[in-house]
Amino acid sequence: MRLKFNKLITICIFMIIFFLNSETLAENVQYIDVKIGNNVSMSSKIGISSTSGFIIRNTINDYSTNETAIYISLSSPEFYTILDENGNKIAEINYADNYEIVPMFENNDYVNLNGKYYRGSIKLIKNNNNCYIINHVSLEEYLYGVVPKEIPSSAPLEALKAQAIVSRSYSLSNLNKHIKDGYNLCDSTHCQVYGGYSAEKDSTNTAVDETKGMILEYNDRAVDAVFHSSSGGHTESSENVWGTKIPYLVAVKDPFSLNAPNSNWNITFTNSVIVNNLRNNNIEIQDLIDIEVLDRTESGRAKTIKVVASDKTVLLSGDKFRSIMGNSNFKSTLFSIEKNYDTDRVVKSTLSKNGIEEIDFTSNTIMIMTNNGIKNLDKSSIDVLNSLGQTNIKIDTHVSSFSFVGKGYGHGVGMSQYGAIEMAKEGYNYEQILQYYYKNIKITQ
Ligand SMILES: [Zn+2]
Structure with missing residues (x-):
């Protein structure tokens, strides 16, 4: 009796494992x-x-x-x-x-x-x-309404086929995303944008039909095939964005994305806008003094941001900072920071007779003009050494706004859609595109 019970348990476990393994397969x-x-x-x-x-x-x-x-x-x-x-x-x-x-x-x-x-x-x-x-x-009819919303339908067919397979894999690996509310996926960017029959285009329907049932698999399971608009030149590894290492979401050098639309962007925020955005995200600071990229991931994306305020210093992940500043305007974490100073603050030094003519605050660096020429510095405190000894001048540099100069659009993980389009234009097929952006995967039907 005991043996039979154990056998039954074994069969049950086997069936559960079989069910779990097979539920994400397209068929x-x-x-x-x-x-x-x-x-x-x-x-x-x-x-x-x-x-x-x-x-x-x-x-x-x-x-x-x-x-x-x-x-x-x-x-x-x-x-x-x-x-x-x-x-x-x-x-x-x-x-x-x-x-x-x-x-x-x-x-x-x-x-x-x-x-x-x-x-x-x-x-x-x-x-x-x-x-x-x-x-x-x-599922196939759903994809008819997704692919044209996620990639321009005028893209070359091989890029559309790559997107169809990516969207199919993503759908299957995310079937439980909203299951607690009784459905599988929503129709917004939270899952994938879905426009129904009204959104369908002949080219994207062809791409779905020509890849019918095909998905990306890793360890016999559908791949969580995340994608983004453009990598800006280097894709990102999953652990740098979501903290979890996933064997197929590995950073790759991506020259195909270099000239994509939105690949080069630039946005300026005044100090008060930045302070307000931080406060709206429960990060209370007083006067903003400086923002710095403390370290970067191997793809060059900002990993940690240091925000220096008059009352405290706050460390944020690059991704958190991006979302605080607004993901659609602040297009990626692949950026550098330029500081804009108040422009009308040329201060005459009192030390002119000792060799300093003028301290010029009009540019991003501090220019010190001496009778020996011009020196550029970027410091708030300068030690000046002249024939009379050393003098320390405290300089109240005041940044009025920060410009963020960036590349790429999106989180950078998985397939770059504009990279895929460029690869297709250069003659690569959908398999080559997918193997380029996802590592260690199989394309199965
Ligand atoms: Zn959703």
Whole structure:
């Protein structure tokens, strides 16, 4: 009896391992649930339309209607009420009953929601005082609506195919990202941007079709194929951004990204904007005095930032600093800092008779003009040695703003999309592109 029980446990463990290993493989995931748009409040009404009418179904019941525009009222505490255009009730369905709303000609029609068309069906999930609108769609059809939102559809086909495989792998390895809320992925940059049927383009649909079911694998599991817009010349290793070393997300030199759009950027913030941004992130400082890059990763990205204020010094990771300053304007952590000084502060030295003519604060460095020529210094305290001895001059250098001069756009980990486009233009195929940006991986179907 004992032996049989052990055997059963062994079989169970085996099955669980088998299930865990296989669930991320493409052939086992045919449909996914994607949350579309914002959460809907329970006091509102959702309008959807199709050209063929609708079937509202679960495994037990079907309601069908020829109405091409229907409304779902969320005002009842127990039911979704399905109404026709004139407000007449078509059906009442319990919140818990897991219904799908499918166009009548489901393989040949689309659901229109807020002016956007979607393949597949719509499901609703009630969550406290909100309702999530879910698009239940096949993985391949989901990718039709993702690839053109994530990479320009005019890119060469091999780059589009690389993106299709990357997006498929990323989707499969992130299927549980929102599972606690009852769905797989959202339609924003948090997961991948998804625009439904309305976003589809012929070129990107071709790329999805020509790579059907193909994913990147590491140790027989779908790869978390993160990607970014442009690396600026060198990609980054995962541990430098997220703290975890991942064997396939390794920094590589990336000359293909050097001339990408947004590859060179420059943004200036005044001291007060920087102080406010820090305060909004619960970093309370008084007057900002200096910002320095303390150390860099092997790709050249800022690893630690030192913020010197009148009351304290704060150390931040480069990534944290970037997110505080705003990820879309502050495009990467591959940057250097230029200090801008107050411009109208030329101070005449009182030591002119000892050889100093003038201290000029108008440039980023301090120029000391002596009768022996010009010396450039970048210090707040200068020891001047002349025939009368040594004099220390304290200089109140005041930085009024900081300019950040950077390269690349995004976290820099995994595939650079503009690098992939450049590689494709130079004749590399999707396999070569993927093997370049992801290490130790297999491309499988
Ligand atoms: Zn998400």
